[in-house]
Amino acid sequence: MRRWIVFAVALAAYMLGLFHRVAPAAMAREIVAAFAASAAALGTLSATYFWVYTAMQLPSGILSDTVGPRRLLFAGGLVAAAGSALFGLAGTLAAAGAGRTLVALGTSVAFVATLKLVATWFEERRFATLTGVVVLAGNLSSALAGGPFAWLLEQASWRAVMLSLAAVSAAIAVAALALIDDPPRSAASHVPRGRWWRDLAAVLANRATWPIVVANFGMGAAFLGWAGLWAVPWLVDVQGMSRLAASNHASMQLVGFAVGGLVLGAVSDRIGRRKAVFLAGAVVHALLWIPFVAGTPLAAPASYVLFFALGFFGASLTMSWSCAKESNPPRAAGMATGTANLAIFLGPAVAQPLVGWVLDLAGPALATAARSRADWQPGVLVLAALAVAGMVAVLFVRETYARNVSAARAA
Secondary structure, eight states: OHHHHHHHHHHHHHHHHHHHHHHHHHHHHHHHHHHTOOHHHHHHHHHHHHHHHHHHHHHHHHHHHHTOHHHHHHHHHHHHHHHHHHHHHOSSHHHHHHHHHHHHHHHTTHHHHHHHHHHHHSOGGGHHHHHHHHHHHHHHHHHHTTHHHHHHHTTSOHHHHHHHHHHHHHHHHHHHHHHOOOOOOOTTTOOOGGGHHHHHHHHHHOTTHHHHHHHHHHHHHHHHHIIIIIHHHHHHHHSOOOHHHHHHHHHHHHHHHHHHHHHHHHHHHHHTOSHHHHHHHHHHHHHTTHHHHHTOOOOTTHHHHHHHHHHHHHGGGGHHHHHHHHTSOGGGHHHHHHHHHHHHHHHHHHHHHHHHHHHHHHSSOTTTSOOOHHHHHHHHHHHHHHHHHHHHHHTTSOOOTTSOHHHHHHO
């Protein structure tokens, strides 16, 4: 029972982080109006989260493997609370950027800390399934930042919502300190503080690590660059949807990712294969970008099915965490999964402002006029190309057959 309490608190911290990750998509028009922001500035503000999140993945892995998830989640919750409050009170775009930076800094530790707790409190054969549960819960939280959040923004100001999230972050931080127990320290689960750099060097020197990194960069850029920011304005401009309907589609993509993470993780554990599931999903995910590149008219319910499928098969990148963990020493599980996770967020950190920059070159300012399909085409092509690049990289990922090949070689 104790391990499920630990799991639940860590999961709550992760869910809050995913809400923050995609919230700018629903708030895009309000942010543009409040700060007179261009599309490039909006993309940069949103991508701030990804840049900080990316930079923190390796430190999060090191800290999870050394000081432990309990203190890490407590400190992260307090920092995220301060960032949410600053964002809600911001009077300038720079202040909003500083707040989003703190939010990213605080929430960036939650996922790796959660996977560390799963890796040490639960059996290895359940890792992909429980990772799927994490993805399901986290992305359902992301879905709330789409359509439901858009509805909430019609009832209350975005500033009031951000201040409320600050209180939630602080509450989770206190719960982490009071309820989480770090796993018992052993040679298998804990890296001595003075030697963490050796294990990190081993993870980075492992040739099996890098195809995972490249695959996650491409697929993460396409998936999160789209769902996290650009899908909503594209649907409004090109498909003529209302903001609420467009936000519901972005939410459906995140629901698909949540369901896909759970289903594909369970399938992977069941058949004892990682790469096979990863590759199959990556291929379908890349093919599903064809309607967006072609500008095919989308109508419900087919449009919702398309967005759900894009999320479901995009969730195959969750196999990367299992592949990374099982290709490296068990005691470095935090560093291995942190390295894989880093690439997922480096992708949109690059892609979101890049797409914004391309859009500013191609068409009118986001705040002043709707863009045509032709105006949007270069930005959509950037994301589709990244999805294809990620798919190609999966071809070079090592199949671990759901067991730690590093430990097997050592034995």
